[in-house]
Amino acid sequence: MIKKDQVAIVTGSSRGIGRAIALQLAREGYRVAVNYYSNKSAPEEAVEENRRQAEEVLREIENTGSIGIMIGADVSNSQSAAELVEKTVEEFGRVDVLVNNAGINKDQLMLRINDDDWDELINTNLSSAFYCSRAALRYMVRKRYGRIINISSVVGINGNVGQAHYAASKSGLLGLTFSIAREYGPRGITANVIAPGYIQSDMTKDFTPEQREKLLSAIALGRIGTPEDIAGAVAFLASPQASYITAQIIRVDGGLSSL
Ligand code: NAP
Numbered sequence: 001m002i003k004k005d006q007v008a009i010v011t012g013s014s015r016g017i018g019r020a021i022a023l024q025l026a027r028e029g030y031r032v033a034v035n036y037y038s039n040k041s042a043p044e045e046a047v048e049e050n051r052r053q054a055e056e057v058l059r060e061i062e063n064t065g066s067i068g069i070m071i072g073a074d075v076s077n078s079q080s081a082a083e084l085v086e087k088t089v090e091e092f093g094r095v096d097v098l099v100n101n102a103g104i105n106k107d108q109l110m111l112r113i114n115d116d117d118w119d120e121l122i123n124t125n126l127s128s129a130f131y132c133s134r135a136a137l138r139y140m141v142r143k144r145y146g147r148i149i150n151i152s153s154v155v156g157i158n159g160n161v162g163q164a165h166y167a168a169s170k171s172g173l174l175g176l177t178f179s180i181a182r183e184y185g186p187r188g189i190t191a192n193v194i195a196p197g198y199i200q201s202d203m204t205k206d207f208t209p210e211q212r213e214k215l216l217s218a219i220a221l222g223r224i225g226t227p228e229d230i231a232g233a234v235a236f237l238a239s240p241q242a243s244y245i246t247a248q249i250i251r252v253d254g255g256l257s258s259l
Contacts, residue, residue: 004029007092008238009085010036011075011132012102014053017151020227021099022057024235025117026066030097033088034058037102038072047072050158062104075102076123081131089139097238098136100129100173101151105203107162118165125169129176133191137184146189147238150177151230154195154253170195174249181247190246192237197253199225220255229254 007030013022014036016253022032036054038047054070061068069091073084089097103125106117129150140146155163156170173193180191198204198215204224207215233252236242 004062005031005094006096007031007033008035008097008099009035009088009095009132009136010099010101011073011084011128013036014050014057014200014202017196017199017227017230018099018101019053019057020231021101021234022068023060023064024228025097025099025230025238026061026064026068028235029066030238031066031092032061032068033084033092033095034061034068034070035073035075035084035102036070037074039074039077042074074104075100075127075128075132076120078127078131081128082135083137085132085135088188094143095136095139096145097147097149099133099149099234100132101129101153102195103151103169105166107166109162110164113165120205121169122172126172126176131172133176133180137180137189140189141184141187144188146187147211147242148177148180148189148191149234149237150191151234152177152193152195152249154197154251154256155183157249157251159197178247185246185251190237190243192242192246193249194230194233194237195249195251195253196230197225197228197251197256199230201227218257219253220257223254225252225254 008025010022012018036050058068058228073080150173152173153170155167177191179189
């Protein structure tokens with residue numbers, strides 16, 4: 001049953017953390033735009049697989065009693081990101097919550113990071129949030145309501161060996177978020193950051209048992225997080241209970257100390 005008529009867009013939500021966020025928001029009654037990665041220059045089979053995964057998410061959203069749409073877009077591209085927002089508004093008439101979740105990592109020591117990798121990480125993890133937020137804010141400002149939630153990382157706060165480009169992109173999200181919060185707070189819009197620690201997903205599946213052991217010993221709660229742990233924090237920030245919270249970083253990391 002639809003509890004709210006509010007609409008949420010979750011970038012990169014065909015799998016992983018984005019998928020869990022889309023499902024949690026649907027359970028909370030939001031209508032959800034599920035974005036899967038699609039780009040004309042990407043291999044057709046890969047885009048087809050993303051589309052298939054997004055279709056599954058859509059089915060699960062419908063099982064919650066809510067409604068979703070799926071929209072293929074490459075949010076690292078300004079025009080494609082703007083179209084994601086436009087198509088959502090065409091379908092649902094509004095956008096209330098934007099979760100900038102899409103992201104990639106390409107771990108490499110600083111001296112081996114080439115210019116193309118740098119650009120790709122910054123465009124995918126940081127510029128995407130700027131493009132989508134700019135497009136969504138046009139509608140949010142008119143309604144004098146909006147929630148922007150950016151998925152950064154604890155690495156964006158502390159830095160990390162082998163992740164200079166990833167960390168820089170995730171730190172950039174902090175400045176972007178705080179600026180949106182200050183510029184659009186007077187229009188009823190909040191902007192916050194969630195900084196996940198180590199979360200079970202495709203992004204972290206290739207850790208060696210040694211890496212996993214070392215990590216676990218640094219996590220107070222003694223376990224790796226789940227995508228649902230992040231989704232719960234997003235749902236809170238989107239909810240009326242969080243209406244006086246803006247320009248904040250919420251670490252969802254099980255009490256991870258620096259490694
Ligand atoms: P994931 O399983 O690799 O999923 C990332 C999602 O983003 C995928 O659906 C991917 O699409 C999509 N994506 C990538 N580039 C895109 C683009 N240009 N346009 C649209 N979608 C795009 O990763 P995850 O672990 O769920 O991570 C989600 C977010 O949490 C990321 O921003 C990540 O940096 C952040 N985070 C994760 C962890 C962790 O431990 N897992 C920790 C801290 C922060 P494809 O299916 O086509 O690849």
